[in-house]
Amino acid sequence: xSITRTSAVPNSTGExxxxxxxxxxxxxxxxxxxxxxxxxxVFAEAFARGFAxxxxxxxxxxxxxxxxxxxxxxxxxxxxNMLFGVAAAWAIAKFEFPGKNILVSLIDLPFAVSPVIxxxxxxxxxxxxxxxxxxxxxxxxxxxxxVPGIAIATIFVTFPFVARELIPLMQLxxxxxxxxxxxxxxxxxxxxxxxxxxxxxxxxxxxVILCNARAMGEFGAVSVVSGHIRGQTNTMPLHIEILYNExxxxxxxxxxxxxxxxxxxxxxxxxxxxxxxxxGRYSR
Amino acid sequence: MRVxxxxxxxxxxxxxxxxxxxxxxxxxxxxxxCTLFIATAGLSLGEFMQIVTSPRVVASFRLSFxxxxxxxxxxxxxGLLLAWVLERYSFPGRRxxxxxxxxxFALPTAVAGIALTAVYxxxxxxxxxxxxxxxxxxxxxxxxxxxxxxxxxxxxxRTVQPVLKDLDFEIEEAAATLGADxxxxxSMVILPxxxxxxxxxxxxxxxxxxxxxxxxxxxxxxxPMKTEIVPLLIITRLEQYDTKGAxxxxxxxxxxxxxxxxxxxxxxxxxxxxxxxx
Numbered sequence: 159x160s161i162t163r164t165s166a167v168p169n170s171t172g173e174x175x176x177x178x179x180x181x182x183x184x185x186x187x188x189x190x191x192x193x194x195x196x197x198x199x200v201f202a203e204a205f206a207r208g209f210a211x212x213x214x215x216x217x218x219x220x221x222x223x224x225x226x227x228x229x230x231x232x233x234x235x236x237x238x239n240m241l242f243g244v245a246a247a248w249a250i251a252k253f254e255f256p257g258k259n260i261l262v263s264l265i266d267l268p269f270a271v272s273p274v275i276x277x278x279x280x281x282x283x284x285x286x287x288x289x290x291x292x293x294x295x296x297x298x299x300x301x302x303x304x305v306p307g308i309a310i311a312t313i314f315v316t317f318p319f320v321a322r323e324l325i326p327l328m329q330l331x332x333x334x335x336x337x338x339x340x341x342x343x344x345x346x347x348x349x350x351x352x353x354x355x356x357x358x359x360x361x362x363x364x365x366v367i368l369c370n371a372r373a374m375g376e377f378g379a380v381s382v383v384s385g386h387i388r389g390q391t392n393t394m395p396l397h398i399e400i401l402y403n404e405x406x407x408x409x410x411x412x413x414x415x416x417x418x419x420x421x422x423x424x425x426x427x428x429x430x431x432x433x434x435x436x437x438g439r440y441s442r
Numbered sequence: 443m444r445v446x447x448x449x450x451x452x453x454x455x456x457x458x459x460x461x462x463x464x465x466x467x468x469x470x471x472x473x474x475x476c477t478l479f480i481a482t483a484g485l486s487l488g489e490f491m492q493i494v495t496s497p498r499v500v501a502s503f504r505l506s507f508x509x510x511x512x513x514x515x516x517x518x519x520x521g522l523l524l525a526w527v528l529e530r531y532s533f534p535g536r537r538x539x540x541x542x543x544x545x546x547f548a549l550p551t552a553v554a555g556i557a558l559t560a561v562y563x564x565x566x567x568x569x570x571x572x573x574x575x576x577x578x579x580x581x582x583x584x585x586x587x588x589x590x591x592x593x594x595x596x597x598x599x600r601t602v603q604p605v606l607k608d609l610d611f612e613i614e615e616a617a618a619t620l621g622a623d624x625x626x627x628x629s630m631v632i633l634p635x636x637x638x639x640x641x642x643x644x645x646x647x648x649x650x651x652x653x654x655x656x657x658x659x660x661x662x663x664x665x666p667m668k669t670e671i672v673p674l675l676i677i678t679r680l681e682q683y684d685t686k687g688a689x690x691x692x693x694x695x696x697x698x699x700x701x702x703x704x705x706x707x708x709x710x711x712x713x714x715x716x717x718x719x720x
Contacts, residue, residue: 161533173624178531185527186539188520192592193545195567196557203560238466246463253456255448261463263707267471270703272653273551274673275692278680279474282481287685289477313470337452346454368548375550378655382677395552395656402556402660411560414553421548428548429541 200418203411215412223389224397224413227305231393232373235312239369240362243320251328252336262325268317276314277382280307303385308393311379316372320365327361364431371424375417478696481689493690498666499675506672509583510651513590518644521598522636529606546593551656558589559661581663586671589658590651597650598643605639638713645709649702
């Protein structure tokens with residue numbers, strides 16, 4: 159193996175081979191210790207009792223119900239945040255109005271909030287002793303320690319993903335094509351579906367994939383609002399925690415391996431899409 | 443002349459898209475966040491101070507801030523190194539390695555937590571060697587730092603990489619022709635261009651580490667006064683039905699996050715301005 163400079167670097171400005179080897183060696187060691195070993199450990203632990211043990215852990219009814227709830231949660235949170243992302247990006251990228259920068263900052267807010275606080279605020283709002291608690295109890299509506307609470311906490315933590323990808327993309331594309339379509343007589347939705355959507359579809363997909371990965375993997379926020387009722391309000395990450403705390407390591411890592419594979423697929427698609435979106439930007 | 447809050451545009455759909463966005467933002471983010479301050483406002487200043495200055499709370503704040511700071515510093519150094527190696531050198535597997543940097547972004551924190559615990563526990567793949575050296579990694583403050591380093595790893599790499607890519611080789615060549623050796627060129631010509639990106643990445647990693655819960659609770663051991671982070675303490679208070687205590691601690695935490703967010707926004711605005719005028 160040889161470590162060379164990337165082709166773009168001119169010869170006059172480069173480090174001696176020994177420095178290149180040293181720096182690359184340190185970088186690889188760091189990645190090995192912090193990324194590769196933990197990832198390998200998940201698979202090693204998951205298959206510690208062989209393939210049969212792995213399958214058995216995943217076929218457990220509680221694991222199946224956790225998987226179903228995780229899919230349901232992502233199925234609610236991702237489309238809603240996608241809809242919001244497109245609407246917000248349309249308003250922000252296509253129009254000029256005062257307070258735009260503040261709006262963009264507010265959209266990013268959930269990323270700055272600890273997941274635990276994200277869960278807490280919904281307990282303070284919808285919990286039995288929360289602001290709306292008495293009203294909800296009177297009308298027999300259960301949000302906290304139930305599926306709606308899990309869904310809304312997940313929506314909160316994944317809120318910015320699609321919007322923050324689409325806003326810069328649509329700002330870069332400017333309004334020329336849409337304005338041409340409108341002046342030629344296209345109606346609003348026609349313009350959106352025929353002009354805008356084809357331009358932003360990869361950007362939407364990019365945001366959706368990241369949003370989905372976080373929605374399926376969210377732990378802190380969901381942990382606060384779920385109540386950990388087995389078979390009812392346990393998502394996959396919460397199920398992993400319970401199995402792990404019961405010293406049922408093989409089963410915990412088996413469920414974890416599914417989420418690990420999801421995240422590996424996510425980063426693969428992410429880097430493929432990044433190339434596609436960048437090419438699109440340059441060719442336009 | 444048309445009078446309205448927005449400038450005139452031929453495009454339709456401002457009302458519906460803006461209305462929906464504002465409503466959704468308010469319902470999901472703004473109003474729920476306000477309840478935290480409403481809940482805290484129910485406390486007198488004395489009560490509030492008593493909660494947030496109790497020894498256990500102070501210890502957890504010290505741990506959360508200290509461990510996040512160390513982790514973000516480690517990530518600044520190694521993130522800069524990783525960005526440099528990934529951007530400047532070519533070796534087999536570089537593209538895959540570059541993609542792998544995103545794993546902490548995509549991996550659910552609970553999975554990261556149990557994986558790191560398995561690896562760094564006394565009988566784990568790495569922990570057993572550290573044990574021989576007399577270092578206890580898991581179930582100690584060091585474990586907290588390890589988990590926070592893991593989840594903050596991509597930030598500095600991803601903020602530095604684009605700056606490094608955009609950097610003109612001409613300035614390095616100029617430095618070389620003027621007689622600077624490579625180290626001098628790096629430290630006096632290249633590094634000053636990268637520092638704003640490193641600081642932004644540091645702030646992002648620090649902010650993320652401060653609120654992190656999932657990856658830490660498994661590896662830390664959660665001993666009060668020793669390895670109990672702030673988010674865990676909030677959950678503990680909530681489980682004891684001490685909603686006010688939880689809200690007060692969370693309000694301090696949230697205020698710290700907002701200050702950090704403001705700093706990050708200023709840094710990013712500054713570096714964008716810097717690039718624009720360059």
